Amino acid sequence: MENNKSYLDRIPLVFLLIVAALGLQEIFLLLPSSAKKENLQISYIVDEIINIFIVFVPLALAFNKWTKAWWCIGASIIGTIGSAVIWDNFIDFSKDYTASGFLYVGLQVLFILINLFFFLDKKLPAKRIWLILAALIIFRGTSVIFYSNAGSFDLLRKLLGSGFPKYAGMLVMMCFGITKYIYYSELQNFADGKAPVWNIRLLNPGNSYKKLSATIVFWVLKTLVYLLVFGLAYIISRYSSPFRSFSFKMTSLFEAMSIFNSLFSIGVALMAAWWLRKFLIEYFIGHGITSKVSYWLLLLPVIGIITWIVLLQEEKTDNALKRVGNIDEFAAEGTLGISATYFTLMGILLLLNITKAGSVQGAFSMVLAMLMFAWFIRDRSAYYLNFYLNVALYATILIWFFSADFRQYRELAILYPLAVYNLMMLILIFPVYHFSDFIYILPEEPAETEPESKDLLPEFQ
Numbered sequence: 001m002e003n004n005k006s007y008l009d010r011i012p013l014v015f016l017l018i019v020a021a022l023g024l025q026e027i028f029l030l031l032p033s034s035a036k037k038e039n040l041q042i043s044y045i046v047d048e049i050i051n052i053f054i055v056f057v058p059l060a061l062a063f064n065k066w067t068k069a070w071w072c073i074g075a076s077i078i079g080t081i082g083s084a085v086i087w088d089n090f091i092d093f094s095k096d097y098t099a100s101g102f103l104y105v106g107l108q109v110l111f112i113l114i115n116l117f118f119f120l121d122k123k124l125p126a127k128r129i130w131l132i133l134a135a136l137i138i139f140r141g142t143s144v145i146f147y148s149n150a151g152s153f154d155l156l157r158k159l160l161g162s163g164f165p166k167y168a169g170m171l172v173m174m175c176f177g178i179t180k181y182i183y184y185s186e187l188q189n190f191a192d193g194k195a196p197v198w199n200i201r202l203l204n205p206g207n208s209y210k211k212l213s214a215t216i217v218f219w220v221l222k223t224l225v226y227l228l229v230f231g232l233a234y235i236i237s238r239y240s241s242p243f244r245s246f247s248f249k250m251t252s253l254f255e256a257m258s259i260f261n262s263l264f265s266i267g268v269a270l271m272a273a274w275w276l277r278k279f280l281i282e283y284f285i286g287h288g289i290t291s292k293v294s295y296w297l298l299l300l301p302v303i304g305i306i307t308w309i310v311l312l313q314e315e316k317t318d319n320a321l322k323r324v325g326n327i328d329e330f331a332a333e334g335t336l337g338i339s340a341t342y343f344t345l346m347g348i349l350l351l352l353n354i355t356k357a358g359s360v361q362g363a364f365s366m367v368l369a370m371l372m373f374a375w376f377i378r379d380r381s382a383y384y385l386n387f388y389l390n391v392a393l394y395a396t397i398l399i400w401f402f403s404a405d406f407r408q409y410r411e412l413a414i415l416y417p418l419a420v421y422n423l424m425m426l427i428l429i430f431p432v433y434h435f436s437d438f439i440y441i442l443p444e445e446p447a448e449t450e451p452e453s454k455d456l457l458p459e460f461q
Helices: 006-030 037-063 066-089 097-119 126-142 144-163 169-192 211-238 250-286 292-298 303-311 320-332 336-357 360-378 381-403 406-412 415-433
Strands: 439-441 453-455
Touching: 006 037, 006 169, 006 211, 037 066, 037 097, 037 169, 066 097, 097 126, 097 169, 126 169, 126 250, 169 211, 169 250, 211 250, 211 303, 211 415, 250 292, 250 320, 250 415, 292 303, 292 336, 292 415, 336 360, 360 381, 360 415, 381 415
Parallel strands: none
Antiparallel strands: 439 453
């Protein structure tokens, strides 16, 4: 029952490093000289170098891999400077669309391979190398920074007006940086064999979370969930279908890549939901919190933050057997209060819809949602049906991209991010009603052998 989340102890330091790096970026961008055309190249190089250090320095601190980190930092800086020189002296960005596009794609491939090098080891099996490479491609493809700044905050500025903080984008950059650190650390655990069995419902009672680190992780993962939804809503609504008249123009290439990025982001969204779920349950186990109501409240906007502050008062449990006992207590906790609250709120919304709005479609969708939730409570097959319905919706939207000008479906664009959000919420609420599906690592299991797992509440299987 080894603690494979020790890298999270470095989270406060990572947070400070990212804040300092972003502060340097802002100071450089505020300099009058940085806005001049001849200094844009230097501005790009400085910005990228800071981002490179944000990635590899925290990982080197957490896993003591300084040699690999310096090699990766050096290669990334050379690639960044080389691309800037080529772009500035040999390629006309405004005219040579094909060369610019291929240079951009080539850079993405180069940085993915450099990141892969950090995880490579002589004893690492080929299968794990391919899985790590796939994970790096998916994360690189999401372009979370682009979604957050160009998508989420543009949309929020439209909703909130000029009162929206000018530098709130820095909060998103911090969220992205810490998310990347967690993502890469989990890949390093996978490469080191500390996570030999990949099971999204496997719990490790041995994982220990400090309060400050846990608070940052909770904020980051929950913020990421909402930022992905806002970013997708913005991006999906503004693109037409570039594939109808694709001509290797830079605009078309970037639109095409943005569409695929939005599909890749589904993978990151699901992983964020799985990580948040596992983190919350293991935090509950380690701190003797057995209330499913508290878990459910953490999933809600605003209320979740207040609930987390209250739960921070609970002290950590170091006894391994006590932690296993906490799992059983959480599993035995009832769900009547959660179900009653949901159906009461939905019933009130249904009555308001009938009396005020008079929308037949709205009333029908609410009744359908309540029936689906009732089915979900009784049978996990409703969870899988909902999953497949979301996949069907993603496929439908992708077909629209290929076949028509998507701007004429702008009002339907919100369905895509809502489907992603719905799927993430389903993943998060799943343990409240079907905790018997989860397994945990036995405390007496030796560290050098494959971890066994024990079914929770096997009588319900």
